Amino acid sequence: MDAVTAPENHPLLAPARAWFESLRDRICAAFEACEEALAAGPHARLPPGRFERSAWTRPEGGGGVMSVMRGRVLEKVGVNVSTVMGEFSPEFRKNIPGAEDDPRFVATGISLVAHPRSPRCPTAHMNTRFIATTRAWFGGGGDITPMDVHSEASKADAAHFHAAYKAACDRHDPDYYPRFKQWCDEYFYLPHRGETRGLGGIFYDWLGDRTPGKGAEADFAFTRDVGEAFLHAYPPILLQHMNEPWTEEERELQLRRRGRYVEFNLLHDRGTVFGLKTGGNVEAILMSLPPMASW
Numbered sequence: 001m002d003a004v005t006a007p008e009n010h011p012l013l014a015p016a017r018a019w020f021e022s023l024r025d026r027i028c029a030a031f032e033a034c035e036e037a038l039a040a041g042p043h044a045r046l047p048p049g050r051f052e053r054s055a056w057t058r059p060e061g062g063g064g065v066m067s068v069m070r071g072r073v074l075e076k077v078g079v080n081v082s083t084v085m086g087e088f089s090p091e092f093r094k095n096i097p098g099a100e101d102d103p104r105f106v107a108t109g110i111s112l113v114a115h116p117r118s119p120r121c122p123t124a125h126m127n128t129r130f131i132a133t134t135r136a137w138f139g140g141g142g143d144i145t146p147m148d149v150h151s152e153a154s155k156a157d158a159a160h161f162h163a164a165y166k167a168a169c170d171r172h173d174p175d176y177y178p179r180f181k182q183w184c185d186e187y188f189y190l191p192h193r194g195e196t197r198g199l200g201g202i203f204y205d206w207l208g209d210r211t212p213g214k215g216a217e218a219d220f221a222f223t224r225d226v227g228e229a230f231l232h233a234y235p236p237i238l239l240q241h242m243n244e245p246w247t248e249e250e251r252e253l254q255l256r257r258r259g260r261y262v263e264f265n266l267l268h269d270r271g272t273v274f275g276l277k278t279g280g281n282v283e284a285i286l287m288s289l290p291p292m293a294s295w
Contacts, residue, residue, distance in 0.1 A: 003149070006104060007105050008132075010106065010132040012130060012132075012136065012216060012217075013083075013130065015110060015220070017081075019214070019227075020109055020128065021110075023128075023224075024067060024079050027112065027134050027230075028079055031071075031074060031079075031235065032051065032069070033070045033241065034127075035049045035069075036047035037239060038050045038073050038242055038243065040193045041118065041243060043244070044072065046073060049071020049074060050069060050075070050182070051069045052068055053065055053067045053086075054068075055074075056283075056284065058279060060085075060279055062082065063083070063281075064082025064084070065080070066281070066283065067079045067080065067081075068289070070241045072116075073116070073238060073242050075117040075291055076290060076291040077113070077114040077115065078111075078112060078113060079110070080110070080111050080287055082107075082247055082281075083107070084107055085281065086105070087104050088105055089277065090134075092277045093216075098136075099133045099134070102125055106131070106132050107131045107278075109129030109130065109140070110126075110128055110227070111126075111127035111129075111271060111287075112124075112125065112127065112179070113288040115244060115290045116201075118241060119147045119246050119251055119253060120242075120245065121170065122154065122199075123144075123145040123146075123290075124234045124237075125143050125288070126140070126226075126227070127141070128223045128227055130138030130223070135181065137205070137207055137219070138219045139204055139205035140203075140204065140223060141183075141203035141204055142161075142199060142229070142230045142234075143184055143198055143201035143203070144198055144200070144237075145199070145261065147253050149199055153241070154199065157199075157237050157241075159246070160237065160238070161199075162181070162201065164229040164230075164232060164253060165180075165181075165201055165226070165229050165233070168225040168228065169222075172225070174220070176204075177202065179204075180203055181201070181203070183203045183204060190260060190267075193263070197261065205270075207222070207223070213256070218284075226233075239282075240295050241279075248254065255294040257294035259294055261288075261290060262293050265289060266289075272288075
């Protein structure tokens, strides 16, 4: 690979990065609006939360910005963006498409996890990313983790969340939603527990196997719709439930469910492994962990 075709010169890198950063700004604004709207409950007298941003740089190339809020609606939420480049280590490059013969790469993306205070509000995750080696592809998705997966309210929230993603998928390919939903169910699974992490969503990766040019733009358009679907699906769920009263028993269940979240993210999550293997910012990588959990 020469300088002209190096990963950091891919024509979709700059627009993808700009999109992820703009999506970050809109999501942060939506979450801060939820903080402003809280009217009841034990934390209503606290001041509304605000995101604090901190930039970091990676010695091997690139960096990112962490946006973290500890608020009265969202006990902890992080919305991170990063663009990093460099070379994969010899032991890791064999796992990455297109890196076997040339280890250079560039990756840009957005990643968020929201842990609400109220057990009535589900935890949510979303990320989308663009990676280029000698090949290039998009990946990402989003999923929802209610605390009581069997309650009618949780099932209704999941149905609303899934409907948004199904609509986004159906605009691009009728096979996307069933395919990516199944991928999500299989991916967000704790084999040692014999259970899924929550009530799912969609998950996709290596979306770049179409022809160059128009195909790559179509993959980018789908990835943008995945971000839009999350933005329009999840904040309304918070607004619907955040003022509802909850019990200490529900809080205890929430902390135990968060423990499952920790187990998955530390044992099985690809993003965690990718970030640590490529020298990413540890605090940004582990941003997904909840502020409190129990086992």
